[in-house]
Each structure stands twice: as C-alpha cells, then as structure tokens.
Amino acid sequence: MPQVKEGLYYTPEHEWLEVKGRFAYLGLTDYAQKKLGVILFADGEPEGSELTAGDVAGVVESVRESADLVTPVSGVITAFNGKLSDTPEALNDHPYDFWLVELALSDPGELSDLMSAREYDAYCSGL
Numbered sequence: 001m002p003q004v005k006e007g008l009y010y011t012p013e014h015e016w017l018e019v020k021g022r023f024a025y026l027g028l029t030d031y032a033q034k035k036l037g038v039i040l041f042a043d044g045e046p047e048g049s050e051l052t053a054g055d056v057a058g059v060v061e062s063v064r065e066s067a068d069l070v071t072p073v074s075g076v077i078t079a080f081n082g083k084l085s086d087t088p089e090a091l092n093d094h095p096y097d098f099w100l101v102e103l104a105l106s107d108p109g110e111l112s113d114l115m116s117a118r119e120y121d122a123y124c125s126g127l
Contacts, residue, residue: 002031002124005096009111010120011072016096017114024073025099026057031124033095036062042088044069044080044101051075053110057101060091073110075103 004010009017014032018025033039044058051057051071058069058080079102084090090098115123 002029002034003096004030004117004121004124006117008096008117009072009114010117010123011070011114012123013070013072015069015072017072017111018099019105019108019111022105022108023078024075024103024105026069026071026101026103027099028060028069028091028095029120030095031127032067033092035064036060036067037064038062039088039091042084042091042100045077047077047079049077050106051077051103053107053113057103060088060100069100071101071103072114073103074106076106078102078104 014029016027016029039062041061052074055071056068057071060067081099
C-alpha cells in the first residue's frame with residue numbers, strides 16, 4: 001500500500017498539493033513514484049506561466065515512461081524546485097519532501113475539488 005501524508009490535497013492522477021497561504025506546492029505521490037520507477041529527469045514550465053486547472057505544469061521522466069505533471073488548480077508558476085535538477089531520483093526516496101512546482105493560487109475555491117488524505121487512501125485501495 002502506498003504511503004499517504006496527512007494535511008495534503010490529492011488528485012486522481014496521483015499528485016499532491018500543499019497549500020501555504022496563497023501558494024500551492026505540487027508534487028508526486030508515493031503511488032506515482034512507484035509506478036514510474038527510477039526518476040531520471042524532472043522539469044517545470046517557466047516561471048510566470050499562467051496555468052488553468054488541468055494544464056501541464058511540468059514533466060517527469062523515468063526509466064519506464066514520461067509523465068506530465070498536471071496542475072489541479074489555476075495559478076501562476078512562481079518557482080520550480082531546483083534541487084530536483086541535480087537529483088531527480090530524490091522523488092523516489094522521499095516523494096512528499098520534494099515539491100516540483102510552486103504556484104500562486106488564482107482560485108482557492110478549486111481546492112474543494114481535490115481529495116483529502118483519507119479519500120485518496122481509499123481511492124488507492126480500489127486500484
């Protein structure tokens with residue numbers, strides 16, 4: 001069973017979102033990193049990019065496949081986690097310690113469409 005961290009929002013695409021004030025930090029869940037395998041590369045859209053919920057915010061490449069990082073909320077990209085440029089495999093060891101993209105939220109109301117940790121855990125149990 002994949003690890004699920006309390007206090008985060010989750011998507012059916014196996015991404016997590018942590019909200020701090022008006023900023024949201026988007027990352028991959030434990031389930032996603034296990035499915036992808038060893039992660040070789042991670043990158044985000046350029047800072048200043050305006051995204052709508054459902055837009056691609058970045059990409060993660062592994063030994064098995066390439067996967068888009070899709071933002072579940074609208075906002076402006078304010079940063080990409082540069083630590084992952086040199087050590088993208090850190091996502092495999094500690095997926096909840098490394099966000100990929102920081103967004104300035106445009107519509108905090110969109111958070112209500114996301115799953116809680118308990119809901120996401122139940123979702124994963126059904127897979």
